[in-house]
Amino acid sequence: MPELPEVETTRRGIAPYITGKQVTRIIVRNPNLRWKVSTRLNREMPGQTINEVSRRGKYLLLTTGMGSAILHLGMSGSLRIIDAGAPPNKHDHIDIVLDDGHALRFTDPRRFGSLHWTRRPPLQHKLLCDLGVEPLSGEFNADYLHALSRGRKVAIKQFIMNSHIVTGIGNIYACEALFMAGIYPKCAAGRISKNKYELLVEVSKEVLNDAIAAGGTTLRDFVNGHGEPGYFKQELHVYGLAGQPCISCREPIREIRQGQRSTFYCPVCQK
DNA sequence: ATGCGGACCTGTTAGC
């Protein structure tokens, strides 16, 4: 679920319900996420008011006067607004209980997600300080990608999925953007022209923005607790479509492995 | 510095 558009959708969904609310307590049923949740969270966050809900890459930041909670949804994590005290299900690991009778509930079957607490500016945190540019910002542009990629042999797909280069482009959107730009996923990043990067940047932003717009459809249910998937799935061109005819040339879409991840592409349209 | 493979987990699906 959590690609950047999903995280942004989550942020927009929860922000109105938790901004300006005071945290009364934190219930940690299972602290064993990707990193063990520190007991400092329990000691320091209750009593604090959440002033801002922001996002950096796929990290969500809940900022208070004393410090910030840094949340990552991993592969299978999700957040919901619930009535405080609602009975937890199997993978409901953490509740951040608010003073208005609601709670923010973190659910994550695979526990690849994480939750940190820091009293310093969150962008200085070890996990955030070396992140690459935001893909929807002006810093993500052809000059930037072109300059960073010179001399690099890494495949373009892995290059744009590297969070130290650009943060938030996951497996689905990497496949989709490369298809839309007509770039062969295994092409060395250092061999791609600035013009091609221009196109890649443009379609990357397009696909992410469209997905956020489609994710918005899920927003309402989100808070009500239905938790439906976003509707962007219907707009995918190559991801998960091995063997299906390319929408442009009818050639069957191929599936290969790159760095232990599935890559989908059209062998005719992507060179 | 770069690149690769392993690691962390559970649930679902594909294949025999």
Next chain:
DNA sequence: TGCTAACAGGTCCGCA
């Protein structure tokens, strides 16, 4: 139908 293996939207870390 049932068992097993492979795979899943992420990304950090250690090693070559």
